[in-house]
Amino acid sequence: MTTRLMAPPLSRNAIEKFANYVRKELGIGKDLYVPIISIVEHIIPQIDDTFQIDTPYENEMLGEYANYCPQTNTLSIRQDVYLAACNDDPRQRFTIAHELGHYFMHDEITNFSRCPSNAYIPSYRDPEWQANVFASSFLMPKDLIRGMSASEISTSCKTSLQSAEIALKYA
Ligand SMILES: [Zn+2]
Known part of the structure; x- marks a missing residue:
């Protein structure tokens, strides 16, 4: 039986x-x-000395763009995804966020619960939904984007x- 995490x-x-709090702690409040690459390469390693970053080749990533392993405190970013994010590719910046x-x-x-893969998980308990809301709020905080157009946001926030x-929609 395959399972999912809640x-x-x-x-x-x-x-x-929480995303606003993290932005403030990382010194990018307003x-x-x-600078997503600088955050994972320089800023987080300064505050978390067991944090590691890895950029494996595509064939080592089993179809994933990136993943975070809590057991080893390692963020793995597929090499092409990493390079694209270095060039401000909006999709890959979101992937890393x-x-x-x-x-x-x-x-x-x-703290997670394991449940059958066909079980109903409300979105507020779905780790993927939570990570997407974090990424969106981290890259485009509503207090900063309110009043802007989508294209202005996309240009300024590189999203x-x-x-x-x-x-x-949620601003
Ligand atoms: Zn995820």
Whole structure:
């Protein structure tokens, strides 16, 4: 039987607040542009000395763009995804922000419950939903994007137009 993980519940509002707190702690509180590569390469290693980053080749990643392993405190980013993010590719910046959501919120995997893969998991307990809300709030905090158009957000925050439109819906 395959299983899925269920995280402790977190509301959208709680995740938005938490993302703002993380931004402040990382020193990017009011910046529209989040230097995502510098954060994973330099800023997090300064505050967490067991954190590791790895950039494996595509054939080592089993179809994933990136993942975070809490047991080894390692963020693995597929090499081409990493390089694209270095060039401000909006999709891959979001991919890395999503993994940072797992890093910041899901390091205590022991809090998770395991349930059958066909079980209903409400979105607020789904670790993937939580990581996506974190990524969106981290890259496009609603206090900063309110009043902007989706294309202005996409240009300033280096996010995709689609993710900017979604962020605006909740701003
Ligand atoms: Zn994920």
